[in-house]
Amino acid sequence: MQPSIVILGAGYAGLLCALQARKLLSADDASITLVNKHFYHQLITQLHESAAGARSDRSIRISLPSIINGKDITLVKGIVQTIDTKNNLVLLENNKSLAYDYLVVALGSDTEYFNIPGLKEHAYTLKSVNQARLIRTHIESCFARFPYEQRPELLRFVIGGAGFSGIELVGELADALPKYAADAGIDVSRIELYNIEAAPGILPGFDQQLVEVAQRSLESRGVKFLTGQPIVKVEDSIVHLRNGESINTETMIWTGGVRGNQLVIDAGFNTDPRGRAIINQFLQSPNTPKVYMIGDCALVIGENNRPLPPTAQLAWQMGIATGKYLYHDIKGGTKAAFIPHIVGSVASLGRKDAVGKVLKSYRMYGKMAYMAKEASNIRYLTKIGALFKNEPFSSTLSNVSQ
């Protein structure tokens, strides 16, 4: 019988891994099983748009059966409970299990709450289409209730965390909230939008010049930044800050931390203190080389010897690389070490603005950065499309040997 590849998670990393592996390996070479919580792939880099009502949920949810149709990839809808590396088994809900010869763990990240009391219980998070819908419908109901209840906390919105995800969400809300107010016949000046960050400034890792551009853009749209201000406790609707002040709000959204996946820790894999799986240069778990760990659940060290932040482009590259590694595992040949190519990053700041850097040197802001951001989204969909259509996929193998 041919070897079985089981891939856990159909996010950017897992889906591209499955498509790349199937591109290189025929159904006779290996079976491929893709396990995912939903029957859809999620464009999670667009979730901030969905949470603010600027994009439909449907456009962010891509049917997995339609992508893998006719490709001899078995899709299993299920939630992974544990990984049994001794017996090469994945255990799903309802006592179902899947045997594997090669396992790819691409289960994404968990939220890091830094043990802040009440934060997990009282804050929304934005890691799925369903969570985005929860946030969006909650915000809309705040505006609908305000004319009856008149409580200022209904129109006070607090985003915890000024990293990439937090700032993109703040930008989107800065554009969307005034529209909701106008629709509900509420004076726009009643809206309060806070961004709270423990670090001294917003967008850590970005050039200071871009940070200032972003901050000015958002402040001009009414955003109030509270930087250098850790959250110390969250009660039902009260966010307590270290300086003793507190903010009363019906809407607290936490984007302030990510960590590896608890399932990876529970399965006994080695992780760093933030729960990210330790992997070798071929993205394998060092002691169990038949297990690949890719995407946000894994730790990748960058050129400056510091961990790379978990991003879609990194997950995407790890997925493609692992598809190729699996080909070499089964068909032979030499693997080349994984080298991430971070070509830049662009943070959107709402519907019309963005800041970004490309190839670590060229800075962008405003309309041009926004266009680049849109282009990167389109590029991803094109890439899935190319793998999906079985069209010639340029430099499929050559990249590995670079």
Place this chain on the structure above:
Amino acid sequence: MQPSIVILGAGYAGLLCALQARKLLSADDASITLVNKHFYHQLITQLHESAAGARSDRSIRISLPSIINGKDITLVKGIVQTIDTKNNLVLLENNKSLAYDYLVVALGSDTEYFNIPGLKEHAYTLKSVNQARLIRTHIESCFARFPYEQRPELLRFVIGGAGFSGIELVGELADALPKYAADAGIDVSRIELYNIEAAPGILPGFDQQLVEVAQRSLESRGVKFLTGQPIVKVEDSIVHLRNGESINTETMIWTGGVRGNQLVIDAGFNTDPRGRAIINQFLQSPNTPKVYMIGDCALVIGENNRPLPPTAQLAWQMGIATGKYLYHDIKGGTKAAFIPHIVGSVASLGRKDAVGKVLKSYRMYGKMAYMAKEASNIRYLTKIGALFKNEPFSSTLSNVSQ
């Protein structure tokens, strides 16, 4: 000084009265003041569409300043507290008052809860754009929360009352709820939509044949009717029926009763047991002929000696007639008694179906009835438009003398 006309309420009756009066009376003849809670007129016959998300709030809210612009009608935004008929004064919030020579009370109806315990506290009502938004955002949040909470009552929707408003809302929801489910990735079969009615059947006053068409149309879309089944009590999320059964729901919407306006009773006007103002054939309060009572707050007796149900077309005709009566009050001439012309009624059953009767004889259903319903809505807007534009308004006076 010229006499002052004060009109309370800019609904169908009040707005058309103001426009008609100003059409016939110059600014030198009379001042006209229109008092309304909002700066907008509401197309309340379309609220069921807004509540179900099938129509934008903006299209139902028509700016009053834009309608009365340049017409020498003074718009006062305020909530009427009391009417002092002894001193010809209307008292508003914040101790403001308005003196009148002629008063038109067009304040609409209140909801009749029939003293059912808990109903007022726990049920939504659908009498304004703001209430429609409250219902719509609540329903959307039920679908958003369901994947997390899995409680069936989140997807169980109960409409109390199977009169005109109740059935129109049920029809709209029968079309809208499956779309919400699909959007949220929820199996449509999980939705439950109940219509509860104390009377033995739905749509009282409609021909039995049309009632059956309507019921079949709605049942084919999954609506469950519980007729002859009064609600005896409503607890937090539990609707108790007389037969001892109860329904657990997060969404109870009450459309089952209207009564006159409490303000009319409080001001000492005579009313019938349902709180509707007693009026004479010229729509005046019998003992205070300088006060007209029109629209849903007034009692109009039909040909068969029974009260006419409060409808937009009746309110509209009363508004137009009163505009003409005010002309005669101030400029002289003979008033003709008000004779309602109920040309028929069409109940929409969602996005594609409707039932109706026209001129009491010709029955309609399906697409044709739906088109007639849409046409009647357009006709109303055209009528406002004609009065608004100061264009020749056909048979403005001749109708009165019919």
